[in-house]
Amino acid sequence: MRDRLLAQLGPRDRSSFLLATVIVALLAGCGDLTGRPPNVVLYVIDTLRADGLGAYGGAKATTPHIDEFARQGVVFEQVWASSSWTRASMASILTGRHPWNHATAGRADRLPEDLTTLAAIFSERGYATALVSANPNVGSVFGFDRTFDATFELFTRSQPGVVRGSELVATSEQVGGDAIGWIEAAPRPFLLVVLSIDPHSPYTPPRRFDPALERPGTRVTGLPASINRKDLSQRDKARIRELYRAEITYNDHSFGAVLKALDEQGLRNDTLVILTSDHGEEFWEHGRRGHGRALTEELLRVPLAIRHPMNPRVPAGGRIVHPGQSVDILPTILDLVRVPVPDGVDGRSLLGTPRTPDEPLLAGLELDGIEMLTARDSRWKLVWDVRQSQLQLYDLQTDPGERTAVDVTRDPLARAAQQRLRDALETDIREGRQRRPERSQAGPLPQNVEESLRALGYIE
Ligand SMILES: [Zn+2]
Incomplete structure (x- = not known):
């Protein structure tokens, strides 16, 4: 990327580009300009x-x-x-x-x-x-x-x-x-x-x-x-x-x-x-x-x-x-x-x-009898209703409004995505167990x- 950019620049641009790169790198090392x-x-x-x-x-x-x-x-x-x-x-x-x-x-x-x-x-x-x-x-x-x-x-x-x-x-x-x-x-x-x-x-x-x-x-x-x-x-x-x-x-x-x-x-x-x-x-x-x-x-x-x-x-x-x-x-x-x-x-x-x-990406909701988890990647979104034991997969590329759940029984790619997203949630929840604090309730x-x-x- 950097080389491609340099190839497009003239000699004068090139030296100022390099100088700017060095300055940015130095600044990145010390946080901000004031210290x-x-x-x-x-x-x-x-x-x-x-x-x-x-x-x-x-x-x-x-x-x-x-x-x-x-x-x-x-x-x-x-x-x-x-x-x-x-x-x-x-x-x-x-x-x-x-x-x-x-x-x-x-x-x-x-x-x-x-x-x-x-x-x-x-x-x-x-x-x-x-x-x-x-x-x-x-x-x-x-x-x-x-x-x-x-x-x-x-x-x-x-x-x-x-x-x-x-x-x-x-x-x-x-x-x-x-x-x-x-x-x-x-x-x-x-x-x-x-x-x-x-x-x-x-x-x-x-x-x-x-x-x-x-x-x-x-x-x-x-x-x-x-x-x-x-x-x-x-x-x-x-x-x-x-x-x-x-x-x-x-x-x-x-x-x-x-x-x-x-x-x-x-x-x-x-x-x-x-x-x-x-x-x-x-x-x-x-x-x-x-x-x-x-x-x-x-x-x-x-x-x-x-x-x-x-x-x-x-x-x-x-x-x-x-x-x-x-x-x-x-x-x-x-x-x-x-x-x-x-x-x-x-x-x-x-x-x-x-x-x-x-x-x-992962998110969850546990409120008033609702218990839901969700995971999404660049294309697929899994919504898991834990209480109802229901899994719904959406293809956000073709259905960004989450109108129709994908029928995973007919689509091996979707089925694999659903499994991958569910595994990601289960793994995170399992691995978090060790460091999870005790629940504390308000009076x-x-x-x-x-x-x-x-x-x-x-x-x-
Ligand atoms: Zn709020």
């Missing part, structure tokens, strides 16, 4: 589908701040969430482990104390650490505050005492405000993890972010009474999707404010910023709306973009096409700051050697947590 450990901001937008962003080709997306941010760094085009609900997926992001290896997959599960987390790793290296979370699934009740110096739990958008049913979810503006406040006073270097929740239902964007182009002829709102109705028309559904996109636009605005605060503090060059999501959302593609009940592509395809202006390993305008998953985020961050990955991590740095076609829920979980649809 100082960078600050790290991991900003997670709950329930954000990859195609909810312009940077991922979202046709109707209005996300100028995120798109600009993505252009300033590297976009990972093919990233899969490790689960399709918040607590399990966030535990994967923060530990680098598959759901069956972090034991935080189910409704009552608490993050086990003996797991090494991203915050613990950075704390040990002298970082100040904070978590700002708008989702109680990632709060102190479920053990997520452990190993952070400071935890801000924002489970309501109103002042105490004036909370309405639709306002039990904090806005990204409030979340961003707390994040900015902490950054301004935090010792350096710092690690800040933000979980903001706007695109999560209920879909109630502020009016100024709602284009309302799909509103004429509908009477639906983004509240449960509308979005859970069984008799919605196509127009109603289009309007509900629009409300979801408007929430993303609102969060884009709030994320932009956090980036601006970094600029104003003179921290832009010294800060590694990672933007991702914990899972996507279904909008009736398979008959359902919401998440946490299946492992379809609408739920698993998430965005991931990384910006660090002083680090040549994440150059502006970079696009990485080889596949990755949420468990790779922790090792990728550690790779960028030159910190060794702890034992027991399932993921790997997305800036290292790409996976081979024989190393499938009774405080009232504000219970109310907030109910507003988010986690408690019926």
Whole structure:
């Protein structure tokens, strides 16, 4: 590749190309240009589908701040969430482990104390650490505050005492405000993890972010009474999707404010910023709306973009096409700051050697009586309903929408793929047994947590 490139260049181009190669190689050896450990901001937008962003080709997306941010760094085009609900997926992001290896997959599960987390790793290296979370699934009740110096739990958008049913979810503006406040006073270097929740239902964007182009002829709102109705028309559904996109636009605005605060503090060059999501959302593609009940592509395809202006390993305008998953985020961050990955991590740095076609991506869901596993390679996707003992194989090249399972009895190639993907899951689960922590359960829920979980649809 390099020789072919050199052959196409003139003598002058050739020497500057070689010089650039040497500089990049030298820089790669020492991390970034400053030699100082960078600050790290991991900003997670709950329930954000990859195609909810312009940077991922979202046709109707209005996300100028995120798109600009993505252009300033590297976009990972093919990233899969490790689960399709918040607590399990966030535990994967923060530990680098598959759901069956972090034991935080189910409704009552608490993050086990003996797991090494991203915050613990950075704390040990002298970082100040904070978590700002708008989702109680990632709060102190479920053990997520452990190993952070400071935890801000924002489970309501109103002042105490004036909370309405639709306002039990904090806005990204409030979340961003707390994040900015902490950054301004935090010792350096710092690690800040933000979980903001706007695109999560209920879909109630502020009016100024709602284009309302799909509103004429509908009477639906983004509240449960509308979005859970069984008799919605196509127009109603289009309007509900629009409300979801408007929430993303609102969060884009709030994320932009956090980036601006970094600029104003003179921290832009010294800060590694990672933007991702914990899972996507279904909008009736398979008959359902919401998440946490299946492992379809609408739920698993998430965005991931990384910006660090002083680090040549994440150059502006970079696009990485080889596949990755949420468990790779922790090792990728550690790779960028030159910190060794702890034992027991399932993921790997997305800036290292790409996976081979024989190393499938894995994800799982264990929630409310559902127990599902999935594995995919560049062509095939296996969905394994463990409770129902049902295996379904999809050919994503010819059927990216997972409409029709392949009849493996008629196709030897498909049959072999199914076996290979199933083996990969079984091997990973078997080998993980040795290092799996004990399951730990949360106690009774405080009232504000219970109310907030109910507003988010986690408690019926
Ligand atoms: Zn979530």
